[in-house]
Amino acid sequence: MTMDKTLLAGSTAMLILKLLDGQDMYGYQMIAELAKRSDDTFHLKAGTLYPLLHGLEKKKLLESYEKQTDSARIRKYYRLTPKGKKHLHEKTEEWEVFSHAIHQVLKGGLCCEHI
Amino acid sequence: MTMDKTLLAGSTAMLILKLLDGQDMYGYQMIAELAKRSDDTFHLKAGTLYPLLHGLEKKKLLESYEKQTDSARIRKYYRLTPKGKKHLHEKTEEWEVFSHAIHQVLKGGLCCEHI
DNA sequence: TAATATATATCGACAATCTATATAAGGAGG
DNA sequence: CCTCCTTATATAGATTGTCGATATATATTA
Numbered sequence: 621m622t623m624d625k626t627l628l629a630g631s632t633a634m635l636i637l638k639l640l641d642g643q644d645m646y647g648y649q650m651i652a653e654l655a656k657r658s659d660d661t662f663h664l665k666a667g668t669l670y671p672l673l674h675g676l677e678k679k680k681l682l683e684s685y686e687k688q689t690d691s692a693r694i695r696k697y698y699r700l701t702p703k704g705k706k707h708l709h710e711k712t713e714e715w716e717v718f719s720h721a722i723h724q725v726l727k728g729g730l731c732c733e734h735i
Numbered sequence: 736m737t738m739d740k741t742l743l744a745g746s747t748a749m750l751i752l753k754l755l756d757g758q759d760m761y762g763y764q765m766i767a768e769l770a771k772r773s774d775d776t777f778h779l780k781a782g783t784l785y786p787l788l789h790g791l792e793k794k795k796l797l798e799s800y801e802k803q804t805d806s807a808r809i810r811k812y813y814r815l816t817p818k819g820k821k822h823l824h825e826k827t828e829e830w831e832v833f834s835h836a837i838h839q840v841l842k843g844g845l846c847c848e849h850i
Numbered sequence: 851t852a853a854t855a856t857a858t859a860t861c862g863a864c865a866a867t868c869t870a871t872a873t874a875a876g877g878a879g880g
Numbered sequence: 881c882c883t884c885c886t887t888a889t890a891t892a893g894a895t896t897g898t899c900g901a902t903a904t905a906t907a908t909t910a
Contacts, residue, residue, distance in 0.1 A: 624745050624826075624829055624833075625745075625865095625897095625898060625899070626744045626745030626865070626866065626897085626898080627744070627745040627746060627829070627830070627833050628745075628833075628897085628898075629741045629742070629744035629745065629865095629866080629867095629896085629897055629898070630739045630740075630741030630742040630743075630744060630896095630897080631742060631837060632897080632898085634841075635837070635840050635841075638840055638841055639840075642843070646857080646858090647857070647858065647859095648856065648857050648858080649857095654840065657839060657840045658836040658837075658839055658840055659836060659839065661832060661833065661835075661836035662836060662840075664898095665898075665899060665900080666857085666858075666859080667859085667860080667861090667898080667899060667900070667901080667902095668897080668898055668899065669858095670858060670859055670860080671859085671860080671897095671898095672897090672898095673858095674859090693856085693857080693906065693907070694857095695857075695858095696857085696858075711739075712841060714739060714742070715742070715837065715841070717776060718739075718742050718776065719834050719837070719838075720776075721773040721774060721776035721777060722746060722750070722773075722830065722834070723834075724772060724773055724774065725750050725753055725754075725769065725772045725773055725777075726749075726750075726753055726827060726830070728757070740866095740867060740868070740896095741866085741867075741896070741897065743866090743867075744865085744866055744867070744896095744897080744898095745865095745866080747866080747867085761888080761889090762888070762889065762890095763887060763888050763889080764888095780867080780868065780869080781888085781889075781890080782867080782868060782869070782870080782871095782890090782891085782892095783866080783867055783868070784889095785888095785889060785890055785891085786866095786867095786890085786891080787866090787867095788889095789890090808875065808876075808887085808888080809888095810888075810889095811888085811889075
């Protein structure tokens with residue numbers, strides 16, 4: 621199914637933070653990992669990811685460091701900061717409230733019709 | 736809780752269509768009804784709703800008609816068209832896939848880590 | 851050596867929401 | 881009677897988030 625890209629709005633940052641909660645990763649890896657974990661539902665574009673990472677770093681939610689791999693190639697890894705972890709927690713709760721509310725409306729709303 | 740407004744992106748139209756699935760409504764009523772059905776999570780602004788309604792009408796997903804109420808005031812009611820109903824159905828399925836995918840990622844993704 | 855995959859980055863376009871503002875009618879309170 | 885608040889519809893401008901296109905460079909494979 622073709623995902624409506626606008627649905628992602630606002631939740632992309634949360635997903636990135638979640639990916640980094642547990643292990644450090646570099647940008648390109650995140651794109652693949654997100655696709656994998658979401659069963660190929662999310663295909664984050666590079667043009668979306670990199671500006672987002674820079675923004676999160678500026679907000680001190682992430683820290684980056686360069687790491688030389690076996691193949692002489694330098695990759696830029698990102699690490700979740702304590703502040704980022706806190707932010708992730710908040711956003712996750714927000715998401716729960718939000719998706720529950722949507723679910724509520726889609727359920728028919730009949731439950732609230734005559735209280 | 737202050738809802739991140741961007742989370743709504745893309746799903747507002749679906750919610751409006753859902754509200755009209757069952758009964759015709761006028762704009763102002765939709766704002767109140769959506770807040771009610773979502774347990775005060777969604778507070779749609781007039782500046783968001785009306786352009787959206789006009790857009791949905793232009794796309795033939797909605798039809799409008801004016802109705803004189805008891806109080807001499809004329810209200811503009813909206814009705815869901817068959818095309819709109821079909822659209823609602825599609826968007827609802829899309830939402831299910833999307834929210835499931837988010838849930839999957841937030842779950843930790845550990846389940847997919849070593850398959 | 852040429853094509854493809856990996857890897858990071860920026861810019862302009864576009865879509866969706868918000869705030870602010872305009873307009874106007876009805877009801878409540880002073 | 882007049883003012884304020886709520887109801888009700890509407891539009892313009894600002895902001896934000898995502899995408900497509902493009903640029904650059906290295907590594908792998910054919």
